[in-house]
Amino acid sequence: MNSVMYDTYTIFWRELKRYKKSRSGVLIRLIQPAIWIIVVGNIFSETQPLIQSVGFEGEYIEFMAPGVIILTAIFTSIFGGVNTLWDRRYGFMNKALTSPISRSAIALGKMSAISLIAALQASLIIGIALAIGVTFPNPLMIIPIMGIVILFSLGFSGISVTLAATAKSQETFWGMINLLGMPLFMLSPALFPLELLPNWLAVVAKLNPVTYTVLLVRELMTGVSEGGVPILISIAVIFAFVVAMVAIASYVFTREVNKPF
Amino acid sequence: MYSIETKSLTKSFGDLVAVNDISFSVEQGEIFGFLGPNGAGKSTTMMIFTTLLKPTSGKAMIAGFDVMKDAKHVRENIGFVQQETTVDEYLTGRENLLLQAKLNHIPKNEINSRIDEVLDLIELSDKQDQAVVTYSGGMRKRLDIAGGLLHHPKVLFLDEPTVGLDIQTRRKIWQYIKKIHIEFEMTIFVTTHYMEEADNLCDRIGIIDGGKIQVIDSPQNMKNALGNEIISLVIENNNNHDSFLVELKKIEFIKKINEDDSKLTLFTSNGTEVIPKIFQISSELGIKITTISLTQPTLDDVFISYTGHEIRDDKSKFNRKIEHAKMKRLRA
Numbered sequence: 295m296n297s298v299m300y301d302t303y304t305i306f307w308r309e310l311k312r313y314k315k316s317r318s319g320v321l322i323r324l325i326q327p328a329i330w331i332i333v334v335g336n337i338f339s340e341t342q343p344l345i346q347s348v349g350f351e352g353e354y355i356e357f358m359a360p361g362v363i364i365l366t367a368i369f370t371s372i373f374g375g376v377n378t379l380w381d382r383r384y385g386f387m388n389k390a391l392t393s394p395i396s397r398s399a400i401a402l403g404k405m406s407a408i409s410l411i412a413a414l415q416a417s418l419i420i421g422i423a424l425a426i427g428v429t430f431p432n433p434l435m436i437i438p439i440m441g442i443v444i445l446f447s448l449g450f451s452g453i454s455v456t457l458a459a460t461a462k463s464q465e466t467f468w469g470m471i472n473l474l475g476m477p478l479f480m481l482s483p484a485l486f487p488l489e490l491l492p493n494w495l496a497v498v499a500k501l502n503p504v505t506y507t508v509l510l511v512r513e514l515m516t517g518v519s520e521g522g523v524p525i526l527i528s529i530a531v532i533f534a535f536v537v538a539m540v541a542i543a544s545y546v547f548t549r550e551v552n553k554p555f
Numbered sequence: 556m557y558s559i560e561t562k563s564l565t566k567s568f569g570d571l572v573a574v575n576d577i578s579f580s581v582e583q584g585e586i587f588g589f590l591g592p593n594g595a596g597k598s599t600t601m602m603i604f605t606t607l608l609k610p611t612s613g614k615a616m617i618a619g620f621d622v623m624k625d626a627k628h629v630r631e632n633i634g635f636v637q638q639e640t641t642v643d644e645y646l647t648g649r650e651n652l653l654l655q656a657k658l659n660h661i662p663k664n665e666i667n668s669r670i671d672e673v674l675d676l677i678e679l680s681d682k683q684d685q686a687v688v689t690y691s692g693g694m695r696k697r698l699d700i701a702g703g704l705l706h707h708p709k710v711l712f713l714d715e716p717t718v719g720l721d722i723q724t725r726r727k728i729w730q731y732i733k734k735i736h737i738e739f740e741m742t743i744f745v746t747t748h749y750m751e752e753a754d755n756l757c758d759r760i761g762i763i764d765g766g767k768i769q770v771i772d773s774p775q776n777m778k779n780a781l782g783n784e785i786i787s788l789v790i791e792n793n794n795n796h797d798s799f800l801v802e803l804k805k806i807e808f809i810k811k812i813n814e815d816d817s818k819l820t821l822f823t824s825n826g827t828e829v830i831p832k833i834f835q836i837s838s839e840l841g842i843k844i845t846t847i848s849l850t851q852p853t854l855d856d857v858f859i860s861y862t863g864h865e866i867r868d869d870k871s872k873f874n875r876k877i878e879h880a881k882m883k884r885l886r887a
Contacts, residue, residue, distance in 0.1 A: 304654070304657040311650065312643065315686075384641060385639050385640075388605075388607060388635070388641070389635070389641050389655075389702075392605045392606060392630055393630055394630045394631045554602070554607070
């Protein structure tokens with residue numbers, strides 16, 4: 295077990311080194327969520343009556359800021375697994391596979407690095423949100439929010455690593471990511487309250503772990519509880535999602551990398 | 556104890572047999588060259604030895620451990636330097652080695668001294684803190700090789716270590732490999748399709764073609780086995796072609812004849828005495844010799860004599876199809 299931890303840290307260290315060296319990547323990853331919060335947040339500011347109808351008193355931008363934080367987490371982490379494909383193409387994977395480190399440690403190291411990177415990106419978005427006037431009733435809440443973002447991103451990095459391990463080509467991977475990322479984001483209360491969704495969509499949204507994460511982060515950020523989901527239920531759903539995804543990713547990754555690429 | 560030992564090792568992809576029932580062993584401390592044209596089964600064999608592929612049947616022991624049953628121990632005892640350079644470009648040379656050290660579980664308190672040691676060996680100490688992206692191809696390769704040595708493996712696998720490098724760099728890499736061999740006393744298993752490289756580096760050479768080992772011996776013995784001279788001649792096509800061959804075979808010094816259309820290659824000794832005899836036979840049979848030459852055999856000739864084709868010969872269409880099918884299966 296000790297050695298799995300050490301090996302996981304080795305891969306984690308390598309992934310973070312690579313992230314640190316790609317300064318342009320940090321900015322590029324920020325552009326999309328920044329556009330969401332600045333542009334969409336302002337365009338939809340007139341929809342305030344809609345969100346007031348479900349008991350949210352603040353500005354629209356304050357309502358959607360948690361959604362954009364989660365958006366950042368979703369997309370940073372779901373793209374994060376792509377270097378698995380590069381690693382297999384350019385030999386790093388074979389290097390790791392012929393060394394004594396455990397296979398699942400490679401997957402775990404990648405996932406933990408991706409989730410930390412996603413959280414860093416999300417914290418930059420929180421910074422942007424604060425800069426454009428979003429306020430936190432209780433600034434200390436940032437700590438649990440970051441914890442949730444890290445945990446949630448770990449689940450999504452599991453999805454990413456699973457897809458990257460099974461995809462034979464970049465095209466398949468990107469196709470799958472686009473197929474999954476946007477719908478999961480849209481089918482959540484990130485932009486609009488759950489109460490405004492038609493019934494059948496609301497049912498689908500309730501099956502989506504993103505929904506619980508957005509509700510939880512929004513409640514911590516704004517103090518408004520929405521959708522009638524208790525905090526503990528949300529936390530439990532996120533935990534279950536993360537445990538399941540990490541397990542699936544480790545299993546699939548270990549199985550797939552043993553096949554020739 | 557042998558460093559590498561295989562018994563009836565076979566790997567097939569569907570109907571295609573990439574490695575066909577090979578058995579051989581490599582002694583501890585040897586530099587063993589594995590020679591063959593593209594698609595001969597070199598890489599597949601190397602992948603089995605490095606635990607990246609499982610054999611279909613047969614057995615392979617590396618440093619005394621079974622690649623199937625004891626892959627983890629095999630991995631602890633091998634270094635693998637792949638054909639393509641695998642160093643992380645945006646990390647510095649030293650960081651790359653640090654990563655490699657961690658991957659191979661080198662004890663923390665030894666990591667720095669090991670890195671200094673190999674950096675010194677490959678003469679990259681002064682560039683160690685620069686990002687690899689600034690390195691030349693040869694420097695990257697050296698760094699890659701250093702990474703494979705860091706944990707002092709018992710067996711070092713080098714897959715085409717000099718492919719794509721210029722001749723000067725290639726020579727330099729050979730020097731490093733020899734230096735490593737002396738300094739660490741490790742067994743080195745190297746695949747290559749450069750004859751010169753095999754001749755220069757290896758204690759023994761195995762020639763593989765079509766998934767089978769054709770011959771294993773030292774480069775010098777191989778060349779000697781062919782006689783010490785080669786006569787190449789081109790003749791004009793003639794009805795007496797076959798009887799010409801029959802007569803040639805009767806000359807006692809000729810050890811082997813390879814035929815490629817109108818081009819004949821005779822492996823022989825006492826070449827200067829053989830040539831007049833050839834002329835005598837040809838004039839009796841009315842065969843016209845267009846050109847004739849007498850040369851010393853190179854490893855290239857050894858290769859041709861065992862495989863029937865040159866190492867970089869384009870294979871027939873049929874073989875290319877097989878190759879394609881194999882790559883497709885590998886990817887699937």
